[in-house]
Amino acid sequence: MLRPPILAVVVIALSLAGCKRPAQQAEEPRPVRTVTIQRAADGETVSLTGQVRAREDASLAFRIDGRMIERPVHVGDTLKGGEIVAVLTPQTERNALLSAQATLRADEAVLTEARLTFARQQALLKGGWTPRAKFDAARQALLAAQAQVDSARAQVGIARDQLGYTVLFADAPGVVTAVGAEPGEVVRAGQMIVRVARQGGRDAVFDVPEQLMRTGPRNPLVRIALTNDPHVRALGHIRQVAPQADRVTRTYEVKVGIIDPPMAMALGDTVTGSIKLPAPPGFQVPPSALTEENGHPAVWVVDPLTRIVFLQNVEVLRYDPSAVLISHGLEPGEVVVTAGVQVLRPGQKVRLLGAAR
Numbered sequence: 001m002l003r004p005p006i007l008a009v010v011v012i013a014l015s016l017a018g019c020k021r022p023a024q025q026a027e028e029p030r031p032v033r034t035v036t037i038q039r040a041a042d043g044e045t046v047s048l049t050g051q052v053r054a055r056e057d058a059s060l061a062f063r064i065d066g067r068m069i070e071r072p073v074h075v076g077d078t079l080k081g082g083e084i085v086a087v088l089t090p091q092t093e094r095n096a097l098l099s100a101q102a103t104l105r106a107d108e109a110v111l112t113e114a115r116l117t118f119a120r121q122q123a124l125l126k127g128g129w130t131p132r133a134k135f136d137a138a139r140q141a142l143l144a145a146q147a148q149v150d151s152a153r154a155q156v157g158i159a160r161d162q163l164g165y166t167v168l169f170a171d172a173p174g175v176v177t178a179v180g181a182e183p184g185e186v187v188r189a190g191q192m193i194v195r196v197a198r199q200g201g202r203d204a205v206f207d208v209p210e211q212l213m214r215t216g217p218r219n220p221l222v223r224i225a226l227t228n229d230p231h232v233r234a235l236g237h238i239r240q241v242a243p244q245a246d247r248v249t250r251t252y253e254v255k256v257g258i259i260d261p262p263m264a265m266a267l268g269d270t271v272t273g274s275i276k277l278p279a280p281p282g283f284q285v286p287p288s289a290l291t292e293e294n295g296h297p298a299v300w301v302v303d304p305l306t307r308i309v310f311l312q313n314v315e316v317l318r319y320d321p322s323a324v325l326i327s328h329g330l331e332p333g334e335v336v337v338t339a340g341v342q343v344l345r346p347g348q349k350v351r352l353l354g355a356a357r
Helices: 004-024 091-127 132-164 210-215
Strands: 030-036 045-054 057-061 066-070 084-088 167-169 174-179 192-198 202-209 221-226 233-241 251-259 270-276 283-285 291-293 296-302 309-313 315-319 324-328 335-339 350-356
Touching: 030 296, 045 174, 045 192, 045 251, 084 192, 091 132, 202 210, 202 233, 202 270, 210 251, 221 251, 291 309, 335 350
Parallel strands: 030 350
Antiparallel strands: 030 335, 045 202, 045 270, 057 192, 066 084, 084 167, 174 192, 202 251, 221 233, 221 270, 233 251, 283 324, 291 296, 296 309, 296 335, 315 324
16 A cells, blocks of 8 residues: 555656646647648739721822812711812912913914014025024024913923822722811811722721830730720731830830721721730739738748648739739749748648649
């Protein structure tokens, strides 16, 4: 039979042993989901809104001033080459032509008389019946009359051209996109009467921000889609860039040549153009993987051998709803925890539920 002091010692020892047993049990690994860092981040897609325009756009105008009495074409009309676009009052130019023609006939009569006089003096000179001075005077009169006729003929040509300028013709096929004057108005030489979109290629024209002009790719493939029907699509390449930015908006006008534009992509339609920027250096991880340490972004990284986690500080370049772009702090092949980051602690052992690749 044990003595009371010995019995007390045994009871105390057993109690201490019972208290230590749970602490000596191994902690169960916490299940987590992870992703393996192995692909670089995708480049950002930038979209801008623009308008479909003709590749060649011409403004038709009269060469002379006058009062416009007719303009048979309207916006949306399709023109053929040589078709009449507008007409000025021709009375003044017609009178000028008649006057020039009358002057030419009078000068031609003087020339005829000068030729006859010269022929007589030439015959008399051969027979010695006229002085040399009179012959020379006849010859000079003939030359002067010929010059006068040449000048009159030129004036007739000019007057005829001026009369022709009272009618404005379409020099090539196209579609009228704008008008600049109505019948009855007095127009100036060079004033736009109609603007015509030439038949042929089409451009998608965009106002591109200055920042994108500096950072964007040099000759990207532009994906173009109708704004009101995104199923109507086409591709294009940059054809022309404005040499300087707009003073107010600070944007550059960029013309994108549309490759095989569909029929549904008509002139004046609003389109959306998208380009993909070059991929920045770094890796993408799900937003759920991101946590922080001492106020700095961090992720939990799993040691592939021991399955123990540790915090790794990272630098975030861009936040997106579907992914976070990490510019520094991660290397390809590292395993990052994507679910359960809130309950982890440094040195904790984990059990991987699945690794997304």
